[in-house]
Amino acid sequence: MTNPNGRFGVHGGQYIPETLMNAVIELEEAYNHYKNDPDFNRELTDLLNDYAGRPSRLYYAEKMTKDLGGAKIYLKREDLNHTGAHKINNVLGQALLAKKMGKTRLIAETGAGQHGVATATAAALMGMECVVFMGEEDTKRQALNVYRMRLLGAEVIPVTSGTATLKDAVSEAMREWTNRISDTHYCLGSVMGPHPFPTIVRDFQAVISKEIKEQMLEKEGRLPDAVLACVGGGSNAIGSFYHFIGDKDVRLIGCETAGRGIDTFETAATISTGKLGIFHGMKSYFCQDEDGQIAPVYSISAGLDYPGVGPEHAHLHDIGRAEYVAITDDEAVNAFEYLSKTEGIIPAIESSHALAHAIKIAPTMDKNQVIVITVSGRGDKDCAAIARYRGEDIHE
Amino acid sequence: MNKIHQAFENGKAFIPFITCGDPDLETTAAAVRAAVANGADLIELGIPFSDPTAEGPVIQGANIRALRGGIKTKHIFEFVRELRRDVTVPLVFMTYANVVFSYGAEKFISTCAEVGIDGLILPDIPFEEKEEFLPICRQYDVALISLIAPTSANRIGMIAKEAEGFIYLVSSLGVTGERSEIKTDLRSIVELIRANTDVPCAIGFGISTPEQAKQMASISDGAIVGSAIVRLLEKHGKDAPQYIGEYVKSMKDAIRGE
Numbered sequence: 023m024t025n026p027n028g029r030f031g032v033h034g035g036q037y038i039p040e041t042l043m044n045a046v047i048e049l050e051e052a053y054n055h056y057k058n059d060p061d062f063n064r065e066l067t068d069l070l071n072d073y074a075g076r077p078s079r080l081y082y083a084e085k086m087t088k089d090l091g092g093a094k095i096y097l098k099r100e101d102l103n104h105t106g107a108h109k110i111n112n113v114l115g116q117a118l119l120a121k122k123m124g125k126t127r128l129i130a131e132t133g134a135g136q137h138g139v140a141t142a143t144a145a146a147l148m149g150m151e152c153v154v155f156m157g158e159e160d161t162k163r164q165a166l167n168v169y170r171m172r173l174l175g176a177e178v179i180p181v182t183s184g185t186a187t188l189k190d191a192v193s194e195a196m197r198e199w200t201n202r203i204s205d206t207h208y209c210l211g212s213v214m215g216p217h218p219f220p221t222i223v224r225d226f227q228a229v230i231s232k233e234i235k236e237q238m239l240e241k242e243g244r245l246p247d248a249v250l251a252c253v254g255g256g257s258n259a260i261g262s263f264y265h266f267i268g269d270k271d272v273r274l275i276g277c278e279t280a281g282r283g284i285d286t287f288e289t290a291a292t293i294s295t296g297k298l299g300i301f302h303g304m305k306s307y308f309c310q311d312e313d314g315q316i317a318p319v320y321s322i323s324a325g326l327d328y329p330g331v332g333p334e335h336a337h338l339h340d341i342g343r344a345e346y347v348a349i350t351d352d353e354a355v356n357a358f359e360y361l362s363k364t365e366g367i368i369p370a371i372e373s374s375h376a377l378a379h380a381i382k383i384a385p386t387m388d389k390n391q392v393i394v395i396t397v398s399g400r401g402d403k404d405c406a407a408i409a410r411y412r413g414e415d416i417h418e
Numbered sequence: 419m420n421k422i423h424q425a426f427e428n429g430k431a432f433i434p435f436i437t438c439g440d441p442d443l444e445t446t447a448a449a450v451r452a453a454v455a456n457g458a459d460l461i462e463l464g465i466p467f468s469d470p471t472a473e474g475p476v477i478q479g480a481n482i483r484a485l486r487g488g489i490k491t492k493h494i495f496e497f498v499r500e501l502r503r504d505v506t507v508p509l510v511f512m513t514y515a516n517v518v519f520s521y522g523a524e525k526f527i528s529t530c531a532e533v534g535i536d537g538l539i540l541p542d543i544p545f546e547e548k549e550e551f552l553p554i555c556r557q558y559d560v561a562l563i564s565l566i567a568p569t570s571a572n573r574i575g576m577i578a579k580e581a582e583g584f585i586y587l588v589s590s591l592g593v594t595g596e597r598s599e600i601k602t603d604l605r606s607i608v609e610l611i612r613a614n615t616d617v618p619c620a621i622g623f624g625i626s627t628p629e630q631a632k633q634m635a636s637i638s639d640g641a642i643v644g645s646a647i648v649r650l651l652e653k654h655g656k657d658a659p660q661y662i663g664e665y666v667k668s669m670k671d672a673i674r675g676e
Contacts, residue, residue, distance in 0.1 A: 035547055037515055037543065038542060039471075039544070040541075040567040040570060040577075041568070041591060043567075044573065045569070193469050193471045196471050197592070197593045200472070200592050297520075302469075302471070314520025
């Protein structure tokens with residue numbers, strides 16, 4: 023899907039300072055070399071299987087299926103991975119690549135903290151230094167993850183510029199990378215930023231759809247009718263979609279965050295409310311004002327609270343191959359509670375956006391249809407925030 | 419005919435950077451006039467952006483102050499039109515790709531030409547992406563300024579050969595901001611640039627003192643200063659133009675004979 027110059031249709035590209043150009047060129051060359059290297063791939067597969075716990079389970083959610091009374095529902099359990107989310111898939115790949123490139127230090131941005139925790143974990147495992155940039159607002163919302171990162175030996179730098187959320191953490195990580203390149207790899211956490219990141223991160227996350235396809239054929243002897251995943255930058259979604267893009271009968275549905283509603287200013291639904299722009303190294307859709315100033319977005323979910331979307335999603339939207347819907351805070355919180363009570367699985371508030379949409383569409387589908395929802399992460403980290411949302415003040 | 423070359427005809431060039439609308443456009447106008455009266459050869463006018471990823475904390479602060487004041491791109495074009503009634507030195511805009519893109523590239527660049535902007539510096543448009551704006555810039559004779567960094571290495575010749583207006587040589591790794599020491603071997607980069615083009619080359623990032631400016635100008639065609647000037651605006655607000663005038667004089671005096 024990627025053109026040689028890193029384009030997905032009109033989207034993508036390399037809109038970055040000259041200071042970083044040789045770094046991304048070096049990364050692309052290294053990736054093109056190692057992606058076909060049998061030793062690299064064996065080492066990565068061993069890490070994914072023995073360390074991260076892959077393959078993740080494809081679980082038939084029988085109670086949820088019966089309760090909703092429509093399509094048969096399967097959950098892709100990325101929440102069961104080591105560190106509790108899909109983020110580890112990409113991080114193990116990038117950390118291994120960085121190590122092969124001779125880098126000794128990883129820097130990363132994080133929103134909900136899951137990517138930061140995964141990066142800190144890989145750095146600990148591989149004996150690398152790690153610095154994580156996290157919006158100050160998010161360090162408060164996700165205090166537990168801040169402690170986890172520090173416990174793993176990473177330095178966490180609270181970012182106070184701008185809206186002090188994920189976009190500012192990305193900006194600060196990019197600034198740090200321009201400051202220190204020779205020993206440092208920027209371990210970007212989503213399918214965004216300049217080429218080759220959207221392609222590299224997608225390839226490392228594509229293991230999700232590869233497994234879904236195999237597991238679905240084994241369990242149902244057929245492909246699913248729809249695959250649903252939440253979209254912030256869009257890494258678990260592109261990972262869930264990738265091996266189905268050529269299967270035109272499989273609906274691909276990305277669930278963005280509407281925050282308090284797409285008709286309010288307190289939203290981060292990029293495809294529903296954004297327009298084409300250039301930011302953070304890529305051309306894609308962004309929430310912005312008429313002068314191109316990036317909008318201060320909002321979501322209850324720190325992991326989806328980002329004003330842009332990965333260029334491949336923007337392209338899949340343009341060509342009509344994937345559908346993108348917006349889910350409000352309220353719908354996501356209801357789904358968070360619903361899955362906990364119905365299946366005994368506490369999902370991340372990010373993943374709850376995909377579950378919320380499944381709750382809407384499953385009852386409208388036939389009983390012989392099958393949908394897969396990627397539970398991108400587990401929700402322990404969100405319990406305090408959801409309790410607060412419900413008016414209950416708990417202390418961790 | 420683009421007039422950027424005029425900036426390099428009075429000895430080594432001194433190029434101050436000022437963010438438009440920090441704290442308001444009246445102050446920006448007074449600051450530009452004070453800089454020109456005291457020897458500035460070209461003015462780099464910043465159009466504020468919400469998320470300036472190439473800037474250090476000082477210029478980030480200027481962007482925030484200007485945007486809080488409610489400034490819009492269209493106000494800045496009107497401001498330049500007004501400025502051009504008496505300011506004749508070359509003027510270039512420094513902003514980010516999305517500001518140009520969202521305004522409509524053709525509308526933005528044609529308006530630049532119409533109001534008297536001679537060039538455009540976009541730190542998030544590297545050589546590989548310059549086709550985004552270059553054909554339109556050529557059509558309207560607005561120079562798209564190329565940047566060369568300490569990490570450019572094998573890319574220097576390629577960039578220099580196609581450069582227009584002047585080359586902005588980034589002195590150091592990292593973002594904008596004052597530095598006590600500039601360690602990059604800039605002399606050899608400038609030699610490589612000169613072997614590939616006749617376009618003048620000015621050095622920016624990290625320069626704040628007359629001594630640094632003198633040193634940078636001695637190996638290149640001029641010095642660019644941003645954060646040190648923005649800091650005067652941060653400190654003195656509406657009273658800053660007088661201090662900016664004095665500062666520019668001290669800097670231009672230091673480099674004049676180099």
